[in-house]
Amino acid sequence: MNSILKDYETISSFVFPFEGERHLCTIIALPYREDTWREHAAPALEEFLNVVKAISAYEMVVVIIDPRFDASVCTRFQMKNTHILRLKYDDSWMRDSLPVFLKDEVNKRLVGVDFGFNAWGGDFDGLYKPWDDDNNLGKYTLLELMIHRYADKDFILEGGSIHTDGQGTLLTTEECLLSEGRNKNMSKEEIEERLKKDLNVSKVLWLPYGIYNDETNGHVDNICCFLAPGVVALATTDDKNDPQYERSMKDKEYLESVTDANGNKLTIVELPLPKVQYLTKEEADGIVADEDAVQRQEGRRLAASYVNFYMGEDFLICPQFNDEKDAVAVKILSDFYKNTKAIVPVYSREILLGGGNIHCITKQVPFMEPGYDIEPKEGDK
Numbered sequence: 307m308n309s310i311l312k313d314y315e316t317i318s319s320f321v322f323p324f325e326g327e328r329h330l331c332t333i334i335a336l337p338y339r340e341d342t343w344r345e346h347a348a349p350a351l352e353e354f355l356n357v358v359k360a361i362s363a364y365e366m367v368v369v370i371i372d373p374r375f376d377a378s379v380c381t382r383f384q385m386k387n388t389h390i391l392r393l394k395y396d397d398s399w400m401r402d403s404l405p406v407f408l409k410d411e412v413n414k415r416l417v418g419v420d421f422g423f424n425a426w427g428g429d430f431d432g433l434y435k436p437w438d439d440d441n442n443l444g445k446y447t448l449l450e451l452m453i454h455r456y457a458d459k460d461f462i463l464e465g466g467s468i469h470t471d472g473q474g475t476l477l478t479t480e481e482c483l484l485s486e487g488r489n490k491n492m493s494k495e496e497i498e499e500r501l502k503k504d505l506n507v508s509k510v511l512w513l514p515y516g517i518y519n520d521e522t523n524g525h526v527d528n529i530c531c532f533l534a535p536g537v538v539a540l541a542t543t544d545d546k547n548d549p550q551y552e553r554s555m556k557d558k559e560y561l562e563s564v565t566d567a568n569g570n571k572l573t574i575v576e577l578p579l580p581k582v583q584y585l586t587k588e589e590a591d592g593i594v595a596d597e598d599a600v601q602r603q604e605g606r607r608l609a610a611s612y613v614n615f616y617m618g619e620d621f622l623i624c625p626q627f628n629d630e631k632d633a634v635a636v637k638i639l640s641d642f643y644k645n646t647k648a649i650v651p652v653y654s655r656e657i658l659l660g661g662g663n664i665h666c667i668t669k670q671v672p673f674m675e676p677g678y679d680i681e682p683k684e685g686d687k
Contacts, residue, residue: 317456320408320417322505324472324532326647328619328673330416331389332361333447335370335398335667336379341434341599342397342660344592350656354398355382357623357657357664360650362387364621370395370447391450396425396440399662400669401527402464403440404447405455406505409672416674417454419504420444421463426522427487428462433521433661434599451671458504462488466525466666468501471535474508474567476501479516481524488523509567513560515553517541520609521600527665528611530557533575533642536566541613542576550579577638580629583608589659602659614663615639618670622647625654625663 336354337343343350361367362385369383370391380390395403405418423441425432441459448455469477482488483497492500498510516524530540538561542554561572585606593602612635615624622639626632632651640649657663 317408317417317419317504317506319412320410320506322406322408322470322472322476322507323672324470324535325670326532326534326617326619326622327472329365330671330673331366331368332616332618333368333370333400333404333669333671334358334361335395335400336372336375336383337398337660338372338374339397339434339599340594341596342593342602343656344589344659350660351379353652353654353656354667356652357654357667358383358388359385360623360652361616361618361621361668364648365618368451370400370443391447393443393446393450394439395443396434396437398660399466399666401466401662401666402426402522403443404465404669405444406463406465406468407453407669407671408506409674414674415454416672417456418444418448420448420455420457420459421461421504422459423464424462424487426464427485430487430490431485431523432487434596436598453671456504458500461500461504463501463504464522464525465669466522466527466662468505469526469531470505470507471532471566473535475532475535476505476507476510477513477526477530477532477538478510479513479524479526479529481515482522482526483512485523507567511561511564511566513557515557517609517611518548518550518553519607521661525666528609528614528663529554530561531613531615531665535568536570537573537575537642539575539577539613539639541579541611543579548582575638575642577612577635578631580610580612580627580631583610583627583658585659608658609661610658611663614665616665616668616670617647620647621650623650623652623664623668625658626651627655627658628653 337347337350367388403423405420425437467482517528587604590604
């Protein structure tokens, strides 16, 4: 049953949970685009496999595999705690193209809020076209998982552009949500109201900037996220000559000036950025250029950040770059969670080459007790 929640009143009983809570599963899709992933996506596929293995040690992973892949790839990803779905998609950034999942503890049901997706900017500055299969993926995934669907396809929003504390506070960036290629006919106030209605949050915090040269127009999940209610991690650098320095300082000043939905000041945990990384000639030569996709050329600055981690109730998968700051980031996160979450470092250079990192390729489905409702209730259709 893929029932559709029909109005804003219905969504009001749902909560947008904090990522670090228990999940029903994590969803990941496999990479294949040759204009994004080098060497026919073979190196990236190995890193995706490592991420799946890391997460499946703690919870179920639903692996979406495009029909372009043959059966041998499915076999590689069939392991304990994984489930395979064969669905079409344009690229493997499940954080952004899949719905945002909310839960209703009272009525024991889940919903996927299915926003519009236009490849991070549509005809203005999108990264590839067409993006139809990505835009339709949410509907078919919810059908397969038998989860209610709430559709707002007229509103462009990627999951990586928002982050929540689970208590009504939403983080985002002005750089992304106010960009020309998203919802250009809407004011900041109108966008904020839409976020509050669709996601049932009460306060939106607007950081000015994301990571410098982030091709998503500055997704918040690469610069800042909640570690817990009242606590955020912020990507920073000590290099005053780096354009990222001023960006991070402006974000820090903003965070120090605001409160969350409960009226509490925020504690800021700084996660140092790795050294600036660039696309090498060898890496660029392995990518097949396409006129309908962004050109990935030698020397392109990559938006590497440890903030782009993914966590569940008792684990956190942390990106690694063979950098001296790798261990520093792991220690900061380990010290914060004090053995309540296992910090699992996973090398992710190939994922970074595609334009994102571990958080960008994952999407959590909140946990609901066994037997949660999948039948339409009053108000559904």
